[in-house]
Amino acid sequence: MAYDATEAGRLGAEFLTPGTASFTEFLAAHRPRLLPTRSPLPDGVRAAPGTAPHGTTVLALAYRDGVLIAGDRRATMGNLIAQRDLEKVHPADDHTAVAFAGTVGLALDMVKLYQVELTHFEKIEGTPMSLAAKARRLSGMLRDNLGQAMQGLAVVPLLAGYEDGRGRIFGFDVAGGTYEKTGFHAEGSGSPFARGALKKLYRPGMTRREAALAALHALWDAADDDSATGGPDIGRRIFPVLSVITEDGFERLPEAETEELSRETAEQRRVRPDGPNAAP
Numbered sequence: 001m002a003y004d005a006t007e008a009g010r011l012g013a014e015f016l017t018p019g020t021a022s023f024t025e026f027l028a029a030h031r032p033r034l035l036p037t038r039s040p041l042p043d044g045v046r047a048a049p050g051t052a053p054h055g056t057t058v059l060a061l062a063y064r065d066g067v068l069i070a071g072d073r074r075a076t077m078g079n080l081i082a083q084r085d086l087e088k089v090h091p092a093d094d095h096t097a098v099a100f101a102g103t104v105g106l107a108l109d110m111v112k113l114y115q116v117e118l119t120h121f122e123k124i125e126g127t128p129m130s131l132a133a134k135a136r137r138l139s140g141m142l143r144d145n146l147g148q149a150m151q152g153l154a155v156v157p158l159l160a161g162y163e164d165g166r167g168r169i170f171g172f173d174v175a176g177g178t179y180e181k182t183g184f185h186a187e188g189s190g191s192p193f194a195r196g197a198l199k200k201l202y203r204p205g206m207t208r209r210e211a212a213l214a215a216l217h218a219l220w221d222a223a224d225d226d227s228a229t230g231g232p233d234i235g236r237r238i239f240p241v242l243s244v245i246t247e248d249g250f251e252r253l254p255e256a257e258t259e260e261l262s263r264e265t266a267e268q269r270r271v272r273p274d275g276p277n278a279a280p
Contacts, residue, residue, distance in 0.1 A: 053082035057190035058099035063211035066246035067167025074230030096161035101188030143176035190222025190229035
């Protein structure tokens with residue numbers, strides 16, 4: 001029997017062969033079955049609607065110290081609530097975060113691969129990618145997933161990061177198109193309502209608290225008009241995920257702070273159900 005170095009606990013030849021700084025390309029060359037973009041469905045077959053959990057509304061907005069990225073917690077499967085406490089916002093590295101809408105299983109695997117991709121590049125090259133390069137790498141993953149998107153298993157991410165003293169936001173389409181956004185952006189089924197709220201509430205130079213409240217009101221508006229988006233669940237104490245990226249790096253707001261802000265939002269909506277007016 002041929003000797004297999006991996007059976008003796010040593011790395012195989014593929015790990016010792018010079019290649020690119022892309023971990024995704026490494027997997028494609030040596031272990032393509034591990035890629036989340038490999039379609040589980042035969043050609044010409046579409047996933048039946050409502051058979052895979054989908055995550056919905058995520059958003060980001062720039063503020064005085066950086067950028068805030070947020071998401072509701074609901075995942076739906078057709079007309080059913082598949083999960084009430086889904087995590088849709090994840091750090092990609094110290095100064096970058098990614099949130100997602102779309103097919104949950106594929107999205108979570110794509111986020112994990114993207115995290116490894118950025119770490120692998122930094123270890124190989126000795127320097128982190130620029131934020132624009134990070135957006136291009138994520139765009140490439142979406143293009144690789146286009147076949148699954150056309151079969152009904154789409155993933156639409158939202159990328160936010162801090163670079164050169166400011167927060168930046170990138171949106172994408174299912175074909176990998178990349179679009180840098182100014183000020184704020186939202187993705188997912190509730191995104192038209194969230195963007196409408198942010199158009200009303202957003203202004204440059206907001207404090208972290210002001211940005212967090214604006215995000216919560218935007219998610220509230222999304223949940224108010226989109227059944228796939230979940231608002232704050234006071235009874236179960238399940239609240240949206242709020243995270244910020246600043247010069248100091250990625251930070252998820254503490255649960256106690258998120259709860260306090262969510263309860264404040266709920267009280268404001270009790271008094272004024274249509275939400276606050278735009279600042280003069």
